[in-house]
Amino acid sequence: MKKKRDVAISINGSVNGNIIIGDKNDVGQNTSKSTDSNDIFFDVGHRLKQVREEIEVQSSQFFELLGLPSERQYLTMETRKEEVPLGLLEKVHELTGVELEWLKHGEEPRYKVEISAFRTAKQGIEFVAQFRPKNVYFVLGKPDFFGQWLTCIIVQVGDYCFQIIDLKTGLDFWNWVEDFWFIPIYIEYLSVLRNAFPLAPALALSGSWYRKLLEGKIHFFLALRNADMKFRFWPDAVLDVNCQYQTGKQYESQYGKWITKMRGEYHAIDAQIAKNQSKNPKPSWLNVLGNDNQHE
Numbered sequence: 001m002k003k004k005r006d007v008a009i010s011i012n013g014s015v016n017g018n019i020i021i022g023d024k025n026d027v028g029q030n031t032s033k034s035t036d037s038n039d040i041f042f043d044v045g046h047r048l049k050q051v052r053e054e055i056e057v058q059s060s061q062f063f064e065l066l067g068l069p070s071e072r073q074y075l076t077m078e079t080r081k082e083e084v085p086l087g088l089l090e091k092v093h094e095l096t097g098v099e100l101e102w103l104k105h106g107e108e109p110r111y112k113v114e115i116s117a118f119r120t121a122k123q124g125i126e127f128v129a130q131f132r133p134k135n136v137y138f139v140l141g142k143p144d145f146f147g148q149w150l151t152c153i154i155v156q157v158g159d160y161c162f163q164i165i166d167l168k169t170g171l172d173f174w175n176w177v178e179d180f181w182f183i184p185i186y187i188e189y190l191s192v193l194r195n196a197f198p199l200a201p202a203l204a205l206s207g208s209w210y211r212k213l214l215e216g217k218i219h220f221f222l223a224l225r226n227a228d229m230k231f232r233f234w235p236d237a238v239l240d241v242n243c244q245y246q247t248g249k250q251y252e253s254q255y256g257k258w259i260t261k262m263r264g265e266y267h268a269i270d271a272q273i274a275k276n277q278s279k280n281p282k283p284s285w286l287n288v289l290g291n292d293n294q295h296e
Contacts, residue, residue, distance in 0.1 A: 045078045054219040056225075059078065065095055066091050089104065095158070096160045097112070110217055115165075115166045120185060133155045133157065141206075141207070142204075143207050149172070152165060153165040162220040169182075183265065183269050202235050203232060205226070209223050234255065241270075
């Protein structure tokens with residue numbers, strides 16, 4: 001049985017004792033500005049369990065990561081025998097990136113998704129750099145079975161914490177119509193990231209998993225466990241616009257006809273607006289990612 005903490009509210013609104021806050025039908029209010037985060041409690045142990053299982057960490061590890069003195073104390077909260085203090089929820093947020101509002105009230109999205117709408121490769125790289133990435137993941141996804149491949153970047157900012165960056169960009173270059181000017185910019189952006197993180201993993205997700213990831217409904221680790229790793233070199237295939245490493249037929253047999261069509265559109269627009277541009281630019285602003293991640 002869940003342990004109760006009595007809350008006494010006087011006529012003038014002052015609060016004596018600890019405040020227990022659960023789901024929407026069990027909410028207490030604090031009128032004291034000096035209340036410590038460890039004096040506010042939420043009945044949300046089931047959400048702690050969801051997060052812990054998504055990142056595949058045992059309870060014997062999780063309590064240590066959260067700085068708790070014992071596994072038993074943690075399990076009394078996860079099994080909802082005791083409420084969870086706000087201070088601990090804040091630690092879970094810092095550790096995993098899960099949104100506090102979801103932990104407290106179940107409000108979506110569970111994980112924050114950033115949108116990067118850049119007009120130059122430099123802007124796109126600077127947007128990634130602000131998160132101080134330890135690593136990046138290149139993700140392909142098809143929200144619809146008959147749709148085109150879309151791309152997003154996952155920035156790893158901690159051992160269990162990731163930032164999803166939706167590029168709002170697909171690889172169906174032939175459908176870009178008035179946005180042809182952006183094709184070389186996207187290729188340059190991808191090239192700089194690949195040079196900075198040459199060993200960064202790449203993967204493809206089916207429609208349902210890609211949608212859940214971009215809607216902030218799942219942790220990246222859960223998506224990663226359900227990824228198609230046969231596309232793990234897709235950034236290199238896209239960047240090999242001159243087929244230096246494989247023939248066009250080899251790429252097409254592995255990835256499909258879309259990659260040949262994409263390459264043709266790239267060359268067409270590149271010939272129009274970047275005749276004298278180097279195929280492998282090395283911009284002076286590459287160092288915004290930090291010297292530790294640079295790759296010559």
